[in-house]
Amino acid sequence: MKTLYLDAFSGASGDMFIGALLDLGVDIAQLRTELQKLPVHGYTLTADRVAKSAIYGTSFDVVLDHGEKDHGFIEHHHAHGAGDHQAHHGRHLHEIVDLITASDLSATVKRHAIAIFNDIGAAESRVHNVPLAEVHFHEVGALDSIVDIVGSCICLDLLHVDRVKCSTIADGSGFIEVAHGKMPVPVPAVAQMLSDRAIPVQQHPEVHTELLTPTGLGIIKEFVTEFGPLDAQSAVQQVGYGFGKRETGQFNALRAMILTTSQSQKQTAVGHDQVTLLETNLDDQTAEGLSFAQEQLLAAGALDVYFTPIQMKKNRPGVQLSVLVPPVDRDRFVTLMLKDTTAKGVRYTTFERTVMQRRFETVTYQGLPIRLKVATYQDIRRVTPEFEDCKVAAQKLDVSLETVMAAATALAR
Template sequence: MKILYYDCFAGISGDMNLGALIDLGVNPDYLRQELQKLNIDGFQLKTEKAARRGINGTLATIIIENPENEKHRHLRHIEEIVNSSTLSDQVKKTALNIFNRIAVAEAKVHDIDIQKVHFHEVGALDSIADIVGAAICLDYLKVDKVLSSPVQLGGGTVKCAHGIMPVPAPATALIVENIPVRTGLVQHEATTPTGAAILAATVDEFTNNIEFPISKTAYGIGQRDVSEVANVLRVYLLESSQPDKDVKSENATVLECNIDDMKPEHFEFLMDILLDKGASDVWFTPIVMKKSRPAQMISVLCVPDKAKILKEVLFKHSTTLGIREQHIQKHLLTRDEQIVTTEYGDVHIKLSYYGGKVLHSKPEFEDCKLLAVQNNVSVSDIEKAALNALQNEN
């Protein structure tokens, strides 16, 4: 397994990303040739070796040939440029996903339709090249997974097309929602909207843990050199000799609260409505609170986008006065479902895989219960018959 890991200790921008991935091994001539497939003139990619605070790496700069003639574009113009190019379908998909992240954020900030967003910094040629270039570089590296550390946003203020804004800029703040971040290392914009969108669109998991051997380290050099912190983006190439393609990682949220004053029969209703509103799982844990009061800890697992509505459910349908929220990563086995025919009837069986082999086989309980009643046998008899049928079929 080949993994790209972003170490964003000093933030990330579009040009820092290009520099880091070129330093990691992307051929700059190949990148230039692919960028020409956009069929737009007026810019060129310059790469050179540079250093910040003694750290050497690659400085990538998109040079605009006639900046006075530079125009800004709407999302539909950028989509037309990308879709009409001869870039690969995967590169187009990745690039448009990054652009869309920014467009959605800008639309929310200005309360307008996404297609009416008038890109300023991101609609310019240098940002188009940064974003499409990011997609080209990722496709070139052919990694199986992309990981990232928490993202340093910086501090202070930044000058944007709309005036002086706090760091993170409003669009950046929206893009990094549900992404672990840090602030205040430097008093300037450490992570740009473009850098944030590249991470949001391509990273599979945000973590501080590097579990695989590092085969290569590279640095993208930032344009700014005004603080004691090295303005660089560090990336690692991690490689494992034991690929694990049957395990998928994804971000998740856990909501928890402790309750000692709710009627026991109300818990079942609360669980039902939480699951109905999109919770992945709900469980209750008996606990002892202060003054030896018996209580229940309610835990709710969900995708990050469902956290807001599930918090509303907890506040409305339980007696809790507060909720704890944690952002975690889930690691899931590949799963499948198969229908087998037994002497009692058809049964769905859930299968999970690890290392390319079936790890667990579990007959669907509701199917087994129904067939047990219909055939006047035990549930265990139905389960055994289903597993035997599965073994015979395979």
């Protein structure tokens, strides 16, 4: 399973998120191509790889032709002069939604982007006590903010991860200047957005500015499915940094990591837990389609996926697709099964189970590392060498696979 982990030790914003994903390898040329499907103009994307505090990362920005940035929320009935720049560049929420809906962006990008705009819009409406239809947005209506939000959805789509996890999110303290004057940190829109979901945010009193923006929080709320620290079962494959623009007095970046987790390499310390069995019967799916579904489900983190030949109505041969998952992931895998198979429904049951405690250790056989899976339960102990490591050793040493596996097992503590 491939996970994007966001280490938000200095908060999050739209440009930091995009910068971090570009630093992980998302192609800015692809981002530009996708953004051209959105019918807006008057901006240029910049992405510079620079060093801050001797650490290299990517500084991303949306440079507007007219040179100004967004100015935050204002009410629709706010008075403007005939040439007021803000009045020209703000948009109502329905205008933004119509803009995205009418574009040639993928359905996935459209859905996520509209959800983020709706979330921020609802918070602004609540904070300022006006109907959503009477709110004139600059935080989400200005051109650079539209590009930040839609661009974030595009970048994540291009990254091809199975899930997004995030650390506790840092924010600053004190007050900042916005369109309505001085506002406390977290800014009112962020505080309101935190009210409908349990999201861990920690203020840092030594930082006297905003670290978590409404756009940054909107992105996190839309994509993150779990909050917490790095776990021992995940291997870090890549690290990227997206730099923020504010001077905070500390290293201001969003760190993004690509983690991989194999269910076969997870350590377990509990002897009893629960597992949910999802099942569906299929009689109209091709063999290629079944293989693809199995690959997708395993890549998404299923504990096991297997097929059972069955006889269905009208004497049709079929297969029963069975998927074992942690109970907390039930709904996610139901969605995957309905998406990647011809199933019209999925049944499920949760079971108690007893599992052997599992840990990993590494031994050395003729100079080559071999990982061992050690499973124990009461006085039962079972050691299994990692097949891929044994295969590599057998090929390099020109000996049989059985020789390597037996020797590695004998070396186990």
